[in-house]
Amino acid sequence: MGSTTLGLHRWPILAYQRVTLPQRSTQLLPKFYSLSSERCRRGGFGFGACSSKLEKSIRGCATNAFVVADDETYGNKQIISITPRLYDYILANVREPEVLRQLREETASMRGSQMQVSPDQAQLLAMLVQIHGAEKCIEVGVYTGYSSLAIALVLPESGRLVACERDSRSLEVAKKYYDRANVSHKVDVKYGLAADTLRSLILNGEACSYDFAFVDADKRMYPEYFELLLQLVRIGGLIVFDNVLWHGKVADPEVNDAKTVSIRNFNADIMEDERVSISMVPIGDGMTICRKR
């Protein structure tokens, strides 16, 4: 892989907007230490005051994973965060199809490129679709198509992905890559507001017929997308929400801007919602996988 720029805004703890790979700038590392130490002093990780063991972990994080918990609260299980070096290692273990790499690199120079999911997230989405044997899928928030293409590539020939996006310019890029990857016949692009598209699918009699949905648009609409998608997916179907950790802000009681509060409330509501089983996964900026009961 050539030198590639990835948007890492989705990391829950690191605050860098962009990092150059694979020749990562070592100048970024001290910023990571100080950010971590600062948040640690403020108890921003939710584990109370910093232990000396934790401070040692912070100092050692150039090479070691950053241990965020290893006490009896969690049965002494060592929970780690991700350092830049460890993330490089994770990315080096992602099997990114060539066409997705091309799309990611073309998108990197475009406005909003930090919005696309990371390669490890896309790989997880594709894996979920495959494990689930999904045929009918929905994506809310296509942008230039990175996550939708990852899904379409693993759908069977009979599969269909309804791809909802309101920005025609980014859709042009997405369509170019669906063509390039020979998956255009599997993608039903719906240009317009996603909630309108989802409502029209329900009116079309498609309730309870979808296997998989991925939501990555307009965070304040998550509760509405959730209700509409719960109608559209079958029992056992999956709905995956991106950005549920919102740069780590959801866990910081001092951050109360509208988007953070709406995602925090959404997470709390999902936690209590008996209609779904859930798993919050700390990948990218955090994804919650919901399975309809």
Ligand SMILES: C[S@@+](CC[C@H](N)C(=O)[O-])C[C@H]1O[C@@H](n2cnc3c(N)ncnc32)[C@H](O)[C@@H]1O
């Ligand atoms: C985070 S980006 C999606 C990134 C994409 N999943 C990827 O991996 O490349 C969010 C996209 O949702 C679109 N969007 C935002 N609100 C929308 C709405 N109400 N209806 C449809 N699309 C919307 C934006 O135009 C933007 O392209």
